[in-house]
Amino acid sequence: MGDFLEIAGKKINNRLFIGTGKFSSYPIMKVALEESGVDITTVALRRVNTGSKTENILDYIPSACKIMINTSGARDAEEAVRIARLAKAAQSGNWIKIEVIRDNKYLLPDNLETLKAVELLVKEGFVVFPYMSPDLSMARRMVEAGAAAIMPLGSPIGSNRGVKTRELIEILVNEIKLPVIVDAGLGKPSEACECMELGCAAVLVNTAIAISENPIKMAKAFAQAVYAGRVAYLSGIPATSKIANASSPLTGFLREDKT
């Protein structure tokens, strides 16, 4: 229908992004990515285990998928920048999801350090996607710093609790001119659909797909829900009302009118 998201010159048809963590095997992950037709996927950078041979995850990412590297493990802006530079050196492109987390219980992002990392990495030519708590003032600062999109959380990472930040996400969608991509916490396709109905540009889902009983079918279910939500948003969702509004005519009833 000619509706696509464009970021840094890349046309993105599928507004479901899928993260690659927690899949039971790389081959299953590969089929899930292929069959859901995703355009964007995320990976992380870690020390190799020099004691054992491990497979290269990049061999299992479909060639049509654009890879976004996350800076998970970073506890401040400096570490996020270091990870981003290392990722670039590994020739995996310049799309970076900034993830700066100091809190191990809720894995909530440190917005201030995230902003510092965005400022530094944009200057180095990276296409930067900050994962952030949905705060309007901070989102505006991310825009000023040159972020490519903003990635507010729906609920804590891997919690499968849905869009607990709904009201704040709505404010961001209304006020921020950049794409709003809900990242983290979405547990069901209906919740991904809800984000798209609100006018979000895309969603990023990992855990809910990867740890489901059938990740391949679940990835497809999420893709369909995201598409449905997007089409609904573009179709103009009608306003709600506290009282009924009959959908059948209120005239011509088979009864005598009592006057």
Added chain:
Amino acid sequence: MLIKINGKAEEIKTGLSLVGLISFKGLCAEKLVIEHNLRIIPKEEWQGVVLQENDSVEILSFVGGG
């Protein structure tokens, strides 16, 4: 001689280059990234970097993540 690899002290033979280290560790060079004493070393320079006592080397690769 002793160097640090991914934060752990390890004994290696002297005169080893980064290429030599990767092969000694049985790793596949493709899509690896190496930081030598906090400096990222482009792959084409791996052969020219000869490890010295007390050097610190980080060898990283991509893994699944959201």
